[in-house]
Amino acid sequence: MSTEYHREHSFGILKENPVLVHLLGLSPVLAISTTLTNGIAMAIATVFVVVCSSLCVSLLRTQINSSWRFLYFMLIIACFTTAVDILMQWTHFPIYRELGIYVPLICCNFAILINLETVAYHNDWKNSLGKAGRLSAGYCLALILLSSSRELLANGTLLEHWELLLPGASDSAAVSETEALNNLFSFVAYQPAALILLGFLVAAWNSLNTQLMSSKPAAKQSVIPAKRERVTGKVGAKT
Template sequence: MYQQLTLEGLWKNNPALVQLLGLCPLLAVTSSVINGLGLGIATTLVLVGSNATVSLIRHYVTSAIRIPVFVMIIAAFVTVIQLLMNAYTYELYLALGIFIPLIVTNCAIIGRAEAFASKNPLGTSAFDGLMMGVGFTLVLVILGGLREVLGNGTLLHGADRLFGPIASDWSVTLFSPENPFLLAILPPGAFLGLGFLIAVKNIIDKKLADKAAANAPKKVVRARVTAES
């Protein structure tokens, strides 16, 4: 069960690459690795908390009011995360801006609460939220890394905004462009980058499917030999 949930969240049913949910913040804030990681961690915490809470109250909420209740639960967790970021990662909080409270409207979170957490026990619901959040965060970080490297030639720039003064020297300068590559930094670059990631995933999925289809006759022959012996 947990292995299947991990595979679903990280690959087969990834919120960003397969379900194509939460694209507004994904495309808007992924101008750097740290921005993507910060929003990804916030979204993951909200997913885990809301899934766990929805699972706990699933027997006490009628179907007529379940969506408003789910939204209120999600909004409560988003408010907590927003206040924590305001207190401890203020510069990152300013950089992410309106996209922190907009986590409330992220269809991936509401969708998991409705499709999974409202029908499953606490442990599996929380784990599902964790894996979906990690899968979403990975896409944010990879896309942010691509745009940051292509646009500015740096990686982990501004890490101290998330990790504190200890990360002040984590930034890596790969090259120093005379003029920033604006296409990568601006929103059109995010669309192109996401399309590239989706294409890579589809190519890998096709190769895996072709390999599985090629191995299927061999498995049938082995099964027959085993049965006959």
């Protein structure tokens, strides 16, 4: 039971990755993935909004009018996005300044809205949290993969300025925009190269997904014999 559960969730992360499969929420992924520190901070903020909004919609689903549900969804997402925005300004202002407008734009992430409509609105809070966890894990994995690749190629470092993730970090730890301009792969720090690198990650992810799906044992299905019908006319018909 436990093995099947973990296998199902693992395949769910592979098949339903919002970035590498469905290509949703690409704007913040491409914009702030210059360093792994930025990627982790953005991932944590997005996870907070996804989990809290899914739990809230699931608990209030019987009170939400179906005709106005998308308005309620957007209000709930905006409330939690505002909460994480204010919290980051208060406790992590240097990293918040690095992320810029993309923290408030979490409420415009279409992957969160789709999750609320297809899962949280129709399931109890346990199933909603499970789906939100898979969505968050897939988003974090994609963001961390792209961020670490870009930082490693552009700067030759990994998780530099990690102290920005700590509460009360000083402004002197902020990332300089000219740090990635001194080596052969400095072009990776720019947005066109980020899109190209994301394309390679999508191709590799789809290849891995195809291999894992082909190695997965197929479920046994009962075969129902087809009923044979005469198509040449009735028996004994006159010619």
